[in-house]
Structure formats: C-alpha cells, structure tokens
Amino acid sequence: MAGEVDLMLRHSADFLELFSVVAVAWRWLAQAAAAKEALGRGATPDAPFYEGKLSAAQYWFAVEVPRVPLLAHLCRTGEDSYARMHPDSF
Secondary structure (H helix, E strand, C coil): CCCCCCHHHHHHHHHHHHHHHHHHHHHHHHHHHHHHHHHCCCCCCCCHHHHHHHHHHHHHHHHHHHHHHHHHHHHCCCCCCCCCHHHHHH
C-alpha cells in the first residue's frame, strides 16, 4: 500500500477486529488453563464454574478464532471491491 493512507485505512476495522479476537483468545486460553488446573485438583463446589469457563473458551476457539485468517488476508491484500463502487451504482 506504500504509505497511501486511504488504502491503509480501508481495512482498519478488520485489523481491530482481528486484534481483538486474538487478544480475547489469549485471555480465554489463560482462563481455560487455570480452570483445567483447578478441576485437576479434585471435585469442588466450584466445578460448574470452571466447566463453564472451559465451555466458553471452547466456543471462542471454535467459532471466533477461525475468522482470524480471513481478516488477516483482507488486511494484507487490501481487497477493495467495496471501495471501487460508485454511488451511482446503487
């Protein structure tokens, strides 16, 4: 994109979304590890809480994280089909 601000900003929302998905995944990974460790110590009254953490982490990794490669591709390639449309096209 060679420093062209308009081109670089076209996928700024995709970049922010990509970063947020990865940041949240990192936090879920830490929480899942702590939950797994707590459950490994034996049955406690808090077991349902920890199992909920594991389920939520599993959801994030199964549903949200797979979007990262597409978002990265859009940012890298600068796909611009939407930006080439003229207002008269509508």
